[in-house]
Amino acid sequence: MAIQDIYPTALRLLGRPVLVVGGGPVAARRAKGLLDAGARVTVVAPLACPALNELADAGLLELQPRQYRPSDTDGAWFIQTATGDPDVDTKVAADAEARRIWCVNASDHEASAAWTPAVAVVDDVKIAVNAGGDPRRAMALRDAVATALETGDLPLRRHRVSGTGATAGAGSVALVGGGPGDTGLITVRGRRLLGQSDVVVADRLGPRELLTELAPDVRVIEVGKTPGHHPVPQAQINKILVDEALAGHRVVRLKGGDPYVLGRGGEEAEFCRQRGVEVEVVPGVTSAISVPAAAGIPVTHRGLAKGFSVVTGHEELSDVPARADHTVILLMGVGQLRGSAASLGRAGLPAGTPVGIVENGYLPNQRVTIGTLGTIADQAEAAGVANPAVIVIGDVVRVSPFAPPHFKTADYSTTSPNAPRVPAR
Template sequence: MAVQDIYPISLRLLGRPVLVVGAGPVAARRAKGLLDAGALVTVVAPEAEGGVRALADAGLVRWRERGYLAGDLDGVWFVQTATGVAEVDSLVAADAEAQRIWCVNASDHEASAAWTPAVAEVDDVKIAISAGGDPRRAAVLRSAVAVALECGDLPLRRHRTSPGASGSVALVGGGPGDPGLITVRGRRLLAQADVVVADRLGPRDLLADLDPEVRVIEVGKAPGHHLVPQQQINEILVREAQAGHRVVRLKGGDPYVLGRGGEEALFCRAQGIDVEVVSGVTSAVSVPAAAGIPVTHRGLAKAFTMISGHEELSNVPAGSDHTVVLLMGVGTLRRSAELLAANGRGPDCPVGIIENGYGADQRVTIGTLAGIADQAEAAGVANPAVIVVGDVVRVSPLAAVALAKAKISID
């Protein structure tokens, strides 16, 4: 049988009687697959191994405990042979051919009237692969395609929806901006989206891979400049979901870490919209790591506090052995440095500023609380940036030289 001779098609077997001849491991796998399709499965075999016997004991299949008879084909829509005995499988296949019943002959794929493909299911997408009668090759290809679907590398967006279908909202944390740092789940949801409501700091490169019909609504915010007010963003999410769309709210970092994701989730749920929250790699931890700075480190820091740079710092635990991570803190850096230095850390406490973490233009500025504001001002440091205060900054491979220069300037 040549591949050109095959016409791929999906059978709807719900409620229809099918026959499996044989009761070994292959027969058990095929019986389970047919049950998953909703078929009424009868197994014919004088003996059964554990898989088929378990299905029969559970009442999921009817087991005729004997050899095959021609009358077993009466009223059957589909047949699978898997006895392991070529003569028996060929007899069943010949009888099925005479009655114009489709039959898979496990003993002779070349003579078989039908082939069983390797199958995988991702969400509501089912893929079936035939590979020239080579089941192992088909299985490997099936697994590779399934992984690509799982990871969102293939387009999963629906182009045909049922009338009245309800929409949904997914709050997806895209990480610090590098497209490789979004989660697999987030990437898959993005591949399924009809509408993407995008932030300025999310993984923007992924937007170029979207289906051309996907609408991207820009709602990005910058310090002191909110292009779209939060209430309007909430209303956009609800409006698009109520129109039956799959909506992805693509955010930088994590939706629930200074991302106002909680507000968006509550607003959508109050309007009866189904909401999924997909955590992301927060910039509070990942961006320092991009500069070689851990937020905790054995012997240096056992805990850290993440706080907005606009918040009061007087209640942050004192001592440089407790790491402080400031987000959106460039504009208030001088005031923050003074407060932290006066609150038990002292002027020599190390500080690291990482701008555009993981971006091509990432830049790291390292100094101490005494001079970091002047350094940042002279260098033109700007948001997006993450500021790390504490002894952990010393772990960065960039720290030794930078702190030595800062010490000289202080003296």
């Protein structure tokens, strides 16, 4: 049978009688799939494997422990053979053909009137693949398609409103952390929800390139902020999320970094829930940790730092531990850098403490500026450093491959103890 001879369709077997002939693991898998489709399953086999016995003991199917008889096909809507004996399977298939009942002959796919595809389910989408009678090929293709749907590489978005439940007011909001901006650093769940969205409420620092992959009818509402300039106030953003969800839309609030790390995601989630809107929070790779990593700076490192603090450049820094072995990470801190450096100096942090600034982490225009607490403000002004940038203060900056040679005063590997640091000359 050539692949062109097949007419793809799907059977709705809810409540309908189905016959499985065979008692081994293949028969058990087929019986389980038929039960999942709602069929009333009868299994005929002299011996049954434990999986089939468990289904029978649970009352999920009828098990008849005997040899197959032609009368077993009476009244069946569909038949699956899986005896492992070609002669028996051929006999069952012939009896089914005589009664015009669709039958899968597991022993001879070329002679079979029907084929069982490789199946995967993603959300309410069922993927069925036939591959010229080659089951391993079909399974490989099925897995590839399912993975592409799971990751958002293939569209999973609904285009037809269901008659059971998709009414106005049945929308939802997903607060999706997009990571530091590189499209490869959004989570699989976030990418998938973005592909299912009807409306995207987008920040300036999220993975912007993903917006170009959305379907043409997906609406993108721009609410991006820059330091000191908030064209769409937070109260209005909250209202947009709720209004769009109550209109029945799947809304994705696409943020940079993580929604719950200085991203006001908690406020948005609370506002939505108070108004009866379903909210899902999808964590993202926060820029506080990922952007330093883009410059080879770990926020903790054996022998250098065991902890870190994350604050905005607008926060009072007097309560932050003023030690070079406790990393301080400033977000949105370029404009206040000189004042922040002075505050940390007054708190006791030495002027020679290393400082690294990473602009546009993971993007093609990424730039790294490294200095000390006493010099970094002048360096940043001279270089024209601008947001978005993450500022890292502490001895961990010494590990960066961008650090000048005189910063590297010890062995910072994790395979041998760090040698004592020697003050730079």
